[in-house]
Amino acid sequence: MSTPAAIKNYLQTTLHQLEGFLNSPRFKNIKRPYQAADLVKFKGTLxxxxxxxxxxxxxxxxxxxxFTQRTPVHTLGVTDPVQLTQLGDIEVVYVSGWACSSLLTATNEVGPDIGDYTYNTVPNQVERLFKAQLHHDRKALYNHQVQGDEKMVDYLKPIIADADTGHGGNSTVMKLTKLFVEKGASAIHFEDQLHGAKKCGHLSGKVLVPTSTHVQRLIASRLQMDIMGVENLIIARTDSESATLLSSDIDPRDHDVILGVRDDLSKVVPLSEALARAELQGKSSTEIADLELDWLAENKLYTFDELVKIILQEKSLFDEELYQEYRLQSQHRSINDRKDILNELLSLDTELSIPFNHYAPRTREGYFLIRPTLDNAIERSLSFAPYADLLWLETKTPDLQVAKDFSSRIHAVYPHMKLVYNLSPSFNWSAQGFNETQLKDFIWELAKLGFTLQLVSLAGLHSNGVSFAELAEGYLVNGMKSYVDLVQSKEKQLNVDLLKHQAWSGIGYADGVLELINNGGGSMSSSTGGEGNTETQF
Structure with missing residues (x-):
């Protein structure tokens, strides 16, 4: 392809193929800010x-x-190839970043889910599981042919993996996406937290990025997939229902929830400055913490629209119809625009001043304080929807009413959108007020609302801990009786193929390969025959 004519022909052919790819029914609901002609520049020739x-x-x-039937695709988060092969009729696999952070990072340094592991950690786990799938698939087909197994287990379950915040800027998001595609993930999800300040979605102190920043992450990931020519799925997750901090006020769409004080910079000493002065004065950490609490107690926080309502009421200018019109026109508009909209609606001789200062309460890191609301989570998700295949709302509690509110608002605009629900072990499920019927039906009730993909993110981690703790405690007192009662008897009862762990690992498949190399010989050294094979005892 060294001649200009050959290159021109290749580019024209590739452009035609890309146009067909981008305009295929698969992507009919996906928005891209680029065209096939832009994309062809980055494809390469192989x-x-x-x-x-x-x-x-x-x-x-x-x-x-x-989604059409309003039934769930529900799965369990797995941590290793053993759990992977024991999913039974569960049809998809989930890989949690939390679990990877706590169990096996790429550097073997484990810890909490704060996103500080190297970005190849979860892709490496995906590769481990995907290669295990391929091995067990080959084993299953071999056993079907050689041993006459009637039913073949489908080990090739699509893998859905945690891409966290993207672990950096847009180029890092693209590299991370590329790794996931190469390693075997069918779908990945990105959350709208700030990389470097990320926390588990069920911890306090979460910092959101601007809506526009997360949109760019989704676009970057899709661009990488388009360059690679793949149809892998992107899930946009929001942690904004419970997040209290925002990294930047650059996007007007976030101004609805930014908190400020009723004053201006000349009267209120900003919180960060007050804390810095205390440090220079040699105040202790306890004194500084108390100072922060005192500052927040003395300076009540409002959103801009909350303060508008208060000022209008104080000046006897409040009218509910006018205020709702102001709210309608102000949606997704900046604070400065809101001031102009308000004064246009009031038509006063003198402009009404709203002494709102959202810089004063900023943290020492420079983060803005925000009001966590379901409305904010919905608005953010609506902004993410055109760029994603599924939407994920991370919730504070397993609340069916919250799910209904989210679903109805999303589907009013995007009726095709499939939703995701984390049935998290972070919830104390027995303390949520469910009766047994409600607890049993929860998954199916969610599915009726369009929460098609549902996952118990850390099921593998917790079940691993419970079963091994029970075995260790019993083994210490009752020895092998505990192993037989708690492991082997249950394996027999549940027909778990790990009972014959050599066969589970694929030793028959390996013997078959070696015998083929030996041209049919080597039966005396076969691992699966003869008196030395302990698995004939089962």
Whole structure:
């Protein structure tokens, strides 16, 4: 392809293929700020196919079918190939960043879910599981042919993985996406927290990025997938229902929830300055913490619109109809624009001043304080929706009413949008007021609302801990009786293939390969025959 004519022909052919790809029914609801002509510049000349793209088609078909029927695709977060193979009829696999952070990072340094592990950590776990899937799939087909197994287990379940915040800027998001595609993930999810300040979605102190920043992450990930020519899915997650901090006020869409004080910079000493002065004065950490609490107690916080209402009431200018019109016109507008809109509606001889200062309460890191609300989570999700295949609302509690409110507002604008729900072990499920029927039906009730994909994110981690703790405690007192009662007897009862762990690992498959190399010989050294094979005891 060294001649100009050959290059021109290749570019024209590739452009035509890309136009067909971007305009295919698969992407009919996806928005891109670029065209095929832009994309062709970044493609390269070597055609590469990725198994994860094949798996993503399987996943999307499954999600579409269940979304139409309003039934759930529910799964459990797995941590290793053992759990992967024991999913039974569960049809997808989930890989949690929290679990990877706490169990096996790329550097073998484990810790809490604060996003400080290297960005290849979760892709590496995906690769480990995907390669295990391929191995067990080969084993299953071999056993079907050689041993006459009637039913073949489908080990090739699509993998959905945690991409966290993207672990950096947009170029890092693209590299991370590329890794996930190469390693075997059919779908990945990004959350709208700030990289470097990220926390588990169920911890306090979360810092959101501007809405526009997260939109760019989603676009960057889609661009990388388009360059690779894959159909893998992108899930946009928001943690804004409970987040209290915002990294920047640059996006007017976030101004509705930014908190400020009723004053101006000349009268209120900003919180960060007050804390810095205390440090220079040699105040202790306890004194500084108390100073921060005192400052917040002395300076009540409002959103701009809350303060507008108070000022209007104080000046006897409040009219509910006018205020609602102001709110309608101010949606997604900046604070400065809101001031202009208000004064245009009031038509006063002198402009009404709203002494709102949202810089004064900023933290020492420079983060803005925000009001966590479901409305904010919905508005953010609506902004993310055109760029994503699914939307994920991370919730404070397992609340069906919250799910209904979210679903109705999203589907009023995007009726096609499939939703995701984290059935998190962070919730104390027995303390949520569910009776047994409600607890049993919760998954199916969510599915009726369009929460098609549902996951117990850390199921593998917790079940691993419970079962091993029970075994260790019993083994200490009752020895092998505990192992037999708690492990082998249950394996037999549940027909768990790990009972014959050599066969589970694929030793028969390996023997078959070695015998083929030996041209049919080597039966005396076969691992699966003869008196030395302990698994004939079962």
């Amino acid at each position: 055609p590469i196919e990725y198994p994860s793209s094949h798996q993503s088609k399987k996943l999307l078909k499954l999600l579409n079918e269940n």
